[in-house]
Amino acid sequence: MTVSPIAKRCVLLALALGLAACGERDITLHELRVRGDGPEEFAIVPPKPLQTPESFDALPPPTPGAANRTDPTPEADAVAALGGDGARVAPRAAGAAAGDGALVSYAARNGVQPGIRAQLAAEDLEFRKRASRFTWQLMREDKYYDAYERFAIDPYEVLRLFRRAGVRTPAADPTEERNDNRVGG
Template identity: 50%
Template sequence: MGVLGMHKAVLLTVMAVALSACAGGDRGLRDLRSNGGGPDEFQVNPVNPLVIPENLSALPTPTPGGANRVDPNPQADAVAILGGNPNALIPNGIPASDSAIVAAARRNGVDPAIRQTLAAEDAAFRNRASRFGFFRGRDRYFRAYSRQALDAYAELQRFRNAGVATPSAPPQ
C-alpha cells in the first residue's frame, strides 16, 4: 500500500469514527423515554373544582372504592356536550323515557342467570350443529348459524320498498 492509499485508509477511519460518534449522542426532543423521577404529565388527571354544598348533611356517605364528586367523568361530559343525558350512563339507572319499555320487558319476570343460561344453550346448539361436520376441531360458528343470519342487502331492499328512509350501503 502506498502513501496515498495509507492516507485514504486513515481518512476513511477518521470519518467512520466521527459519524459513529454523531449517531450515538443525545437524541434531544426525539427521545420520548422518561429520564427523570418526576411526574408523568400524561398520568395527571385534573379534577373538577371543589364545591361546598349549602347543607353539609346532603353529602353522600363515603364508600370505599366509590366515585368522588370531583373526579372527572369524560364520558358523561361528552354525552352532556352532545346534548344527551349524562345520568343515562349510571349503571342500573334507567332513564324515565325508557321506563315503559323496561316495565314491558320485565312483565314476565327476570332471570338473574340469563347470560349463563344462554351461553349453555348456545354451546349445546353449536355442538349439535358441528357434530356431523368433517372438520371436528375447527370453529363452525358461521356454518351453525347460517339459517339464522339475515341478508343485510335483502333487508335493506325490503325497507326501501316499504318507503322507510335508509342509510346508504356499500355496493355488494
Template identity: 50%
Template sequence: MRVIWALIGTAALAACSSDPLLHNIRAGQSTPDEFAIVPTRALSMPGDLNVLPPPTPGGANITDPNPKGDAVAALGGNPAQLAAQGVGAADGALINYASRLGVQGGIRQQLAVEDVEWRSKRSRRLLETVARSDVYYRAYQTMTLDSWAENERWRRAGAQVPSAPPKTLD
C-alpha cells in the same frame, strides 16, 4: 427444515382450542388494563369551606379521574348522563311489555350453554372436529338475515326505510 416444521407444529397445536369464549376478546382477562391508569386531578382549595359536599363512603372523590365524563363534556354533552339512572321514562313501557310473562333469572348463562350445544350438533365436519376449528358462523348461517335484501323488500312494499350505504363487493 426441522426447525420450520417444529414451529409450524407448535403454532398448529396452539391454535387448537374448543373454548367457546374465544369470540369474546376480554374473556379470561385477569390482569389490569394498563390503559385505564390515569393520573388524579390536582388538589384545589375551595373558596368557602362551608359549601363542601358531604362525604360519601365508597363514592367518587372530587380528584378522582373521570376520562369518559371529561370526553363527553369536551364534546358538548352532559357527563351526568353517564351515571346509571335506571330505566328511562321512554323505555318503561317497553320493559313492562317485554316482562309481562315473567323474567327468568340466569338467562345469559342458560343461553351460553344452549349455544355451545347448538354449535356442537351442527356444521361439524370430520376435519373440523379433528382440528377443533370454529364453526360459529356456519352453524348460524341459516338464521342470518340478509340486511340488503330485507331493506329492498321493505322499500318495494312502500315503507319508508333509512338510507343505507352502497353495498360493497367483498
C-alpha cells in the same frame, strides 16, 4: 449419496414449522367479553386531577357509594366543552339509563328469570355441538358462524323487500346492490 447441510437445515426448518402449525390456538374472536385477570382497556378512564378546595368545610360528607369529586363525568365534560352547563347533566346511576326505564319495565313485565345468561350460554353451546357433530377437519376451526348460518339475515334482501313495500330507505345507497365479487362475500 450425501445430503448437503443446507438441505438438512431446510428439512429441519420445514419440520419445525409443521410442528408449530399443529399447536393449540383459542378461536374466541366472536366473544367480546374479557377473559382473564387483565384490565379492560376501554373501561379504564383516568380520574380528574385532585384539587384543594377553597374551603374544607364546603366538602360534602363522605357517603358510601356516592360519586367522588375525581370521578370522570364524560357527558358533563362534553356538554361543558360545547358551551353548555355541564352541571345540568344528571349523573347516571348504575343499571339502565334513565331514558330506558320504560323499556326495561316493559321487557320485565312478565318477570325476570334468574340465571338466564348462564342457561342461554349452555343451550347455545349444546346447539353448536349438535350443529357441528358430523364435521371433521384436520385443522381446528371456529364453528360458531357455521352453526348459525341459516339464521343469518341478508341485508341486501331485506333492503329489496323494504323498497318493494314502498318503505323509504334514505340511509341506504339508492344503487346499493349485492356484489358477490366483493372481498369477504
